[in-house]
Amino acid sequence: MKRISSRATSFDVAALAGVSQSAVSRAFTPGSSIAEEKRAKVLEAARKLNYVPNSIASSLTTKRTNIIALILGNMGNPFYVHVLHEFSRRLQALGRQVLIFTVDPGSESDEAILRALQYQIDGVILTAAQLSTRMTSLCHDRGIPIVLFNRYIPGSDASGVRCDNVGGGRLIAEAFLAAGAKSFAMITGDPKGTTSQDRVRGFVERLMEEGIRRSEIEEVGGQSSYDGAARAALTLFGDRAKPRPDALFGINDIMAMGAIDALRYRLALKIPDDLMVAGFDDIPEARRAPYKLTTVRQPINQMVEQTLALMHLDEPDRPIERGIDMPLASRLIWRSTIPVPPAYRSDVADDAGMDEAG
Amino acid sequence: MKRISSRATSFDVAALAGVSQSAVSRAFTPGSSIAEEKRAKVLEAARKLNYVPNSIASSLTTKRTNIIALILGNMGNPFYVHVLHEFSRRLQALGRQVLIFTVDPGSESDEAILRALQYQIDGVILTAAQLSTRMTSLCHDRGIPIVLFNRYIPGSDASGVRCDNVGGGRLIAEAFLAAGAKSFAMITGDPKGTTSQDRVRGFVERLMEEGIRRSEIEEVGGQSSYDGAARAALTLFGDRAKPRPDALFGINDIMAMGAIDALRYRLALKIPDDLMVAGFDDIPEARRAPYKLTTVRQPINQMVEQTLALMHLDEPDRPIERGIDMPLASRLIWRSTIPVPPAYRSDVADDAGMDEAG
DNA sequence: CTGAAAGCGCTAACAT
DNA sequence: ATGTTAGCGCTTTCAG
Numbered sequence: 001m002k003r004i005s006s007r008a009t010s011f012d013v014a015a016l017a018g019v020s021q022s023a024v025s026r027a028f029t030p031g032s033s034i035a036e037e038k039r040a041k042v043l044e045a046a047r048k049l050n051y052v053p054n055s056i057a058s059s060l061t062t063k064r065t066n067i068i069a070l071i072l073g074n075m076g077n078p079f080y081v082h083v084l085h086e087f088s089r090r091l092q093a094l095g096r097q098v099l100i101f102t103v104d105p106g107s108e109s110d111e112a113i114l115r116a117l118q119y120q121i122d123g124v125i126l127t128a129a130q131l132s133t134r135m136t137s138l139c140h141d142r143g144i145p146i147v148l149f150n151r152y153i154p155g156s157d158a159s160g161v162r163c164d165n166v167g168g169g170r171l172i173a174e175a176f177l178a179a180g181a182k183s184f185a186m187i188t189g190d191p192k193g194t195t196s197q198d199r200v201r202g203f204v205e206r207l208m209e210e211g212i213r214r215s216e217i218e219e220v221g222g223q224s225s226y227d228g229a230a231r232a233a234l235t236l237f238g239d240r241a242k243p244r245p246d247a248l249f250g251i252n253d254i255m256a257m258g259a260i261d262a263l264r265y266r267l268a269l270k271i272p273d274d275l276m277v278a279g280f281d282d283i284p285e286a287r288r289a290p291y292k293l294t295t296v297r298q299p300i301n302q303m304v305e306q307t308l309a310l311m312h313l314d315e316p317d318r319p320i321e322r323g324i325d326m327p328l329a330s331r332l333i334w335r336s337t338i339p340v341p342p343a344y345r346s347d348v349a350d351d352a353g354m355d356e357a358g
Numbered sequence: 359m360k361r362i363s364s365r366a367t368s369f370d371v372a373a374l375a376g377v378s379q380s381a382v383s384r385a386f387t388p389g390s391s392i393a394e395e396k397r398a399k400v401l402e403a404a405r406k407l408n409y410v411p412n413s414i415a416s417s418l419t420t421k422r423t424n425i426i427a428l429i430l431g432n433m434g435n436p437f438y439v440h441v442l443h444e445f446s447r448r449l450q451a452l453g454r455q456v457l458i459f460t461v462d463p464g465s466e467s468d469e470a471i472l473r474a475l476q477y478q479i480d481g482v483i484l485t486a487a488q489l490s491t492r493m494t495s496l497c498h499d500r501g502i503p504i505v506l507f508n509r510y511i512p513g514s515d516a517s518g519v520r521c522d523n524v525g526g527g528r529l530i531a532e533a534f535l536a537a538g539a540k541s542f543a544m545i546t547g548d549p550k551g552t553t554s555q556d557r558v559r560g561f562v563e564r565l566m567e568e569g570i571r572r573s574e575i576e577e578v579g580g581q582s583s584y585d586g587a588a589r590a591a592l593t594l595f596g597d598r599a600k601p602r603p604d605a606l607f608g609i610n611d612i613m614a615m616g617a618i619d620a621l622r623y624r625l626a627l628k629i630p631d632d633l634m635v636a637g638f639d640d641i642p643e644a645r646r647a648p649y650k651l652t653t654v655r656q657p658i659n660q661m662v663e664q665t666l667a668l669m670h671l672d673e674p675d676r677p678i679e680r681g682i683d684m685p686l687a688s689r690l691i692w693r694s695t696i697p698v699p700p701a702y703r704s705d706v707a708d709d710a711g712m713d714e715a716g
Numbered sequence: 717c718t719g720a721a722a723g724c725g726c727t728a729a730c731a732t
Numbered sequence: 733a734t735g736t737t738a739g740c741g742c743t744t745t746c747a748g
Contacts, residue, residue, distance in 0.1 A: 055476040057741035118413040265647035289623035415725035
């Protein structure tokens with residue numbers, strides 16, 4: 001394998017194949033009109049020269065890079081890892097590449113978006129951080145769709161994909177009530193994030209319908225992390241003198257897991273005997289034996305699908321639809337951290353033989 | 359904020375600022391010679407036009423995209439998630455972007471590398487999958503460094519960064535022996551991967567030094583996943599008639615965790631009373647209360663650092679060093695899945711107050 | 717179906 | 733310090 005030149009161009013290939021440079025371009029463009037025989041000749045020459053088409057150069061004229069920016073915060077939450085994986089798989093299958101940006105959860109995403117813009121990305125998916133209206137219009141003015149994943153920003157032009165968090169919060173409250181809980185506590189996530197707010201809202205709303213006062217519902221922030229929630233659980237339940245709530249809602253699974261571990265291993269509480277617990281997301285870890293967490297499932301695949309649909313990758317010139325927000329239905333998954341009331345017996349998740357990937 | 363043109367170019371900015379186009383380029387290039395006053399004028403015009411420099415266009419001439427390809431398999435293993443996060447953070451800080459490729463663990467990475475090459479990436483980091491020599495030379499011939507993370511390929515030109523897996527395997531064996539174990543089992547990972555092979559080798563090697571025969575050491579594959587390891591543990595220990603080994607080495611933490619959960623919740627075994635267990639990697643989850651896994655720590659930060667150093671991002675023209683492979687030292691972390699022999703008491707990890715991020 | 721030629725938006729000499 | 737000019741590697745008219 002000789003080293004003719006470090007990076008052969010379409011001209012080099014053309015020369016070797018004895019054709020014009022445009023012919024080379026055509027040979028590599030599916031569906032362009034070129035004689036099959038000529039294409040073969042070009043491909044052969046390309047192979048000899050180790051030619052790899054330069055997408056950077058082509059995107060200069062086509063105005064499409066096939067790169068999608070994915071902005072992530074909080075990779076400590078497996079939910080987002082799962083999401084990243086799903087996007088990566090799907091986009092790769094669609095011939096797109098994923099450019100990753102990590103930001104501190106809850107911080108501004110402006111800088112990341114600005115950097116993404118420099119790369120002329122075809123779209124941006126935002127799973128974390130705040131989004132300024134300035135960035136939104138910066139993207140939209142260039143025809144670049146930006147979709148918020150698992151969040152929305154009221155009044156924003158950016159579209160969002162999420163599940164019905166308010167409804168999910170209600171489902172949890174409903175389950176606790178059905179299991180006979182009388183007093184309640186929550187570990188909340190990012191106070192600025194609508195996701196946490198909505199789950200709290202639905203939860204509280206449903207409880208208030210039963211005559212429970214908001215002030216009776218205890219609440220501590222868990223920073224959306226395992227460790228933060230473990231600490232939160234300790235401050236909520238550590239004082240053995242105080243009467244202890246009999247139901248705890250972790251606003252997401254990773255926090256519910258942190259809380260459960262702290263409750264069991266630090267406070268020696270039995271779940272669900274001493275205390276029932278629920279989470280939200282249904283991350284793969286939630287079904288593991290130590291947790292068997294009762295939780296609300298987010299329909300990740302649907303959400304990813306809908307995100308992709310909103311970006312209209314195949315119709316780049318289509319005007320961007322602003323501010324679309326259609327929450328997807330969420331569903332309660334009964335496992336073992338809430339005693340299952342008779343009426344729900346048949347709903348209990350059968351995780352047997354079900355791999356996490358599934 | 360009016361919409362002058364969807365994407366202003368440096369010419370538009372130049373026109374508005376009343377300067378030449380090169381002046382605009384200079385204004386955005388740190389360290390280039392331009393009067394401060396003129397730069398200000400340019401920046402002002404750029405702001406008015408919402409101008410964002412087009413790095414795609416600039417890389418056409420500079421021959422540098424500042425994009426690094428990161429090829430990942432097995433995102434189900436938190437170890438790699440952690441690695442991804444670390445690379446993303448560090449590279450972003452260095453003004454580089456990360457382009458993600460996910461491949462099925464153990465499969466060929468050729469296609470992913472080919473796609474990366476089209477984007478003229480400045481380097482590739484490979485954390486999974488096989489690497490053909492053809493791809494290696496394809497990259498190297500173009501001056502693109504490719505480094506294998508947590509693996510190496512004997513005889514390959516690609517450099518690798520990893521810890522001393524053989525030594526780590528020995529450390530585990532040593533710990534089991536010190537704790538009085540007499541019979542042993544392993545759950546192995548990718549049989550084609552040197553990482554799993556080396557850990558096994560070190561482990562077995564050390565045991566054989568004590569006169570234990572290789573054939574006495576039981577071994578089942580766990581597919582490098584939580585679920586795979588849970589199944590493996592069941593086949594290893596499910597037969598209650600058979601004498602049961604008293605030490606189990608999970609070739610990585612996620613598998614050790616899967617095994618532990620299966621042993622405890624399916625077979626009602628006590629750890630470490632009935633059976634001692636060890637893992638490898640020291641992922642953040644390993645120190646959680648349900649596991650408190652005794653394991654070998656991989657020095658991720660050092661590994662990331664060394665990977666970056668091997669790529670010589672700041673000296674793009676430097677000839678690529680071939681086949682560098684200097685395993686970093688690994689270290690045993692004592693926790694609770696192996697009874698701690700008196701001599702090691704002071705070594706026990708104090709994870710208190712230590713957040714996972716840390 | 718094919719080749720010639722004109723850019724895409726920017727950087728990098730090269731003059732001035 | 734600044735403007736002019738020639739590309740970078742490709743796609744896309746436009747003729748033929």
